[in-house]
Amino acid sequence: MTLRVDEVSLAFGQLQALDGLSLAAEPGRIVGLIGPNGSGKSTLLNVVSGIYAPQSGTVHVGGRRITAFQPDIVATMGVGRTFQVPRLARRLTVFQNMLVGGRGHRGENLWNLFVRIGAVRTDEHSMQERAYAIVRRLGLQDKINELAGQLSGGQQKLLSMGVLLMSDPQILLIDEPAAGVNPVLIEQQIVFLSQLRDEGRTILLIEHNMDMITGLCDDVYVLDGGRVLAYGTPDEVRRDPAVMQSYLGTHERKVAS
Amino acid sequence: MIDFAIYMTTIVCIWAVLAISLNIQFGLTGLVNFGQILPFAIGAYSAGIASFHGLPIWVGVLAGLIMGPLIGFLVIFPTRRMAQDYWALASLGIAEMFRLTMLNFRGIAGGVEGTIVERLSDPRVAMAVSVLALVVSFIVAERISKAPLGRLLRVIREDETLAATLGRNPFRFQVVAMAVAWAMASAVGVLYAHITGFVDHGSFMVIETFIIWTAVIVGGPGRNLGVVVGAIIIQAMSVSTRFVAQWTDLPSDVVANLRLALVGLLLVVMIMYRPEGFLREKKPNYDVKS
Ligand SMILES: Nc1ncnc2c1ncn2[C@@H]1O[C@H](COP(=O)(O)OP(=O)(O)OP(=O)(O)O)[C@@H](O)[C@H]1O
Ligand SMILES: [Mg+2]
Numbered sequence: 409m410t411l412r413v414d415e416v417s418l419a420f421g422q423l424q425a426l427d428g429l430s431l432a433a434e435p436g437r438i439v440g441l442i443g444p445n446g447s448g449k450s451t452l453l454n455v456v457s458g459i460y461a462p463q464s465g466t467v468h469v470g471g472r473r474i475t476a477f478q479p480d481i482v483a484t485m486g487v488g489r490t491f492q493v494p495r496l497a498r499r500l501t502v503f504q505n506m507l508v509g510g511r512g513h514r515g516e517n518l519w520n521l522f523v524r525i526g527a528v529r530t531d532e533h534s535m536q537e538r539a540y541a542i543v544r545r546l547g548l549q550d551k552i553n554e555l556a557g558q559l560s561g562g563q564q565k566l567l568s569m570g571v572l573l574m575s576d577p578q579i580l581l582i583d584e585p586a587a588g589v590n591p592v593l594i595e596q597q598i599v600f601l602s603q604l605r606d607e608g609r610t611i612l613l614i615e616h617n618m619d620m621i622t623g624l625c626d627d628v629y630v631l632d633g634g635r636v637l638a639y640g641t642p643d644e645v646r647r648d649p650a651v652m653q654s655y656l657g658t659h660e661r662k663v664a665s
Numbered sequence: 666m667i668d669f670a671i672y673m674t675t676i677v678c679i680w681a682v683l684a685i686s687l688n689i690q691f692g693l694t695g696l697v698n699f700g701q702i703l704p705f706a707i708g709a710y711s712a713g714i715a716s717f718h719g720l721p722i723w724v725g726v727l728a729g730l731i732m733g734p735l736i737g738f739l740v741i742f743p744t745r746r747m748a749q750d751y752w753a754l755a756s757l758g759i760a761e762m763f764r765l766t767m768l769n770f771r772g773i774a775g776g777v778e779g780t781i782v783e784r785l786s787d788p789r790v791a792m793a794v795s796v797l798a799l800v801v802s803f804i805v806a807e808r809i810s811k812a813p814l815g816r817l818l819r820v821i822r823e824d825e826t827l828a829a830t831l832g833r834n835p836f837r838f839q840v841v842a843m844a845v846a847w848a849m850a851s852a853v854g855v856l857y858a859h860i861t862g863f864v865d866h867g868s869f870m871v872i873e874t875f876i877i878w879t880a881v882i883v884g885g886p887g888r889n890l891g892v893v894v895g896a897i898i899i900q901a902m903s904v905s906t907r908f909v910a911q912w913t914d915l916p917s918d919v920v921a922n923l924r925l926a927l928v929g930l931l932l933v934v935m936i937m938y939r940p941e942g943f944l945r946e947k948k949p950n951y952d953v954k955s
Contacts, residue, residue, distance in 0.1 A: 458829075459830075478829070478834070479829040480828075480829045480830075480831075480832050480833055480834045480835075483829070483830055483831060483832035484832045488830075489830055495824055495826065495827040495830070496824075496827070497819060497820045497823035497824060497827065498823060499819075499946075500816070500819055500820065500823065500948070501948050503949075503951045503953075504816055504820075504948075504949065505820075507813070507816060508817055508820045508828075508831060509831060511832045511833075513813045515812050515813030515814060516812075516814045516817050516833075516838075517814070518809070518841055518845065521808055521809065521812050522805075528812065528813070532813060535813075536951065536953055537953075539953075540953040552951055552953070553948070553949075555948070571831070575831065
């Protein structure tokens with residue numbers, strides 16, 4: 409599924425977090441989203457995933473308009489996300505978190521619990537198999553009965569990726585998977601993300617780690633002050649003088665234009 | 666002595682069901698209901714109102730079972746848009762409004778004098794029905810708690826936004842949890858009315874909600890067995906102070922206040938030194954081989 413964001417704006421009081429921002433991401437490609445702190449990257453994910461409604465502009469997935477839909481509806485349409493600070497049920501175990509990631513479990517229906525006991529058991533069985541296959545891929549199979557809140561920061565990021573995969577999303581919005589993660593786990597995530605791309609999923613990746621961006625991304629959008637400052641291949645944007653300036657901090661947002 | 670044991674068992678079972686009901690809301694789902702006595706009062710008053718207006722018993726029973734969850738919907742729909750803390754206060758206020766309405770409008774169920782209800786004359790039958798109510802409530806609560814539904818409710822408790830981004834509508838599941846919990850509480854409300862043979866506003870004060878909360882916090886939020894133990898502890902404390910009153914000739918209001926102070930003390934000590942309660946919430950151990 410294609411993700412398209414058109415002319416999206418959102419202000420928090422005086423602060424224009426998103427300022428007429430447009431971008432697109434295609435299946436089978438990884439689109440990078442970079443930019444200085446506070447440039448609006450995470451806010452964009454919040455708008456796409458329905459946590460914030462934009463003040464103007466539209467969001468489309470697979471040609472359907474989803475602007476300002478509720479987060480649960482957006483998720484059921486195949487758009488999944490992770491958070492910059494991993495969101496997990498901390499007092500639940502790794503495996504409990506994983507199992508809630510998958511949707512359509514008949515055991516979440518009160519009636520089925522008391523009437524269709526066999527169906528509930530069948531679903532639980534297949535959900536557990538699926539979850540176990542994913543935690544194995546992530547190297548978390550020895551931690552399934554540990555509390556999610558007790559994992560290291562890097563492992564929590566891996567786990568949120570696993571939870572996300574349980575829902576089999578067509579569009580993945582991933583916010584800084586490498587921040588605070590050790591190099592081995594970063595390497596693992598790179599392999600993992602490229603596999604997901606090869607499965608034909610659409611990936612929007614926010615990351616400050618430039619090795620990850622150049623290693624993975626087909627295209628990169630550079631954000632600054634809530635708008636697109638530059639767009640191109642990782643090499644192209646790296647050589648862009650405006651981008652270098654913005655990263656060096658000499659770019660003065662308020663004076664511009 | 667045997668009469669006393671029968672009476673105690675009956676009372677403990679009823680309060681244990683109220684604790685399980687609150688546990689489904691708070692321990693499992695994270696709903697802070699400070700009006701937990703309301704569904705209980707609705708059940709009791711359904712029996713009371715039916716009796717007061719000369720309707721057959723079954724009308725009161727049926728009305729109690731239906732009105733509990735139904736009024737629950739009316740409370741939760743407009744108020745859930747509020748932040749969690751405000752919802753807690755709103756639920757407290759609505760429970761008091763209900764009680765004060767019953768107190769002040771004589772035409773509904775006798776007002777301040779209350780109303781007589783047909784009494785289960787054999788205390789052993791009363792006990793048996795109470796035990797049955799507890800067993801059924803416990804089985805239902807355990808089934809939910811250990812099932813995928815319970816897992817999801819716990820995720821909603823921990824982080825509603827997370828649940829939403831995983832494609833679940835948190836509110837929908839909060840409503841399910843509330844409906845089950847309120848049905849239990851109003852069912853034992855009906856039972857309570859027919860055991861005491863009398864319904865008046867005095868049984869449904871804010872303080873009763875506090876007592877149920879203490880049972881849940883002390884016993885172990887999130888753990889059904891824990892909150893049953895909590896209910897037993899609180900009722901045991903309550904009864905023993907009554908004996909103290911008999912032996913020491915202290916005036917009854919002093920003893921009542923003493924009892925409350927004791928319950929409050931227990932609550933504070935538990936929150937400080939053992940916030941997970943006597944029986945902590947169990948974490949499931951998955952053993953997957955493939
Ligand atoms: N809920 C909010 N209320 C007020 N201001 C907000 C809110 N969310 C974000 N902001 C502000 O909007 C701006 C953009 O924030 P955002 O989190 O999108 O930046 P970012 O590009 O993700 O930065 P970083 O690289 O640090 O994660 C920041 O100035 C931030 O303080
Ligand atoms: Mg961010």
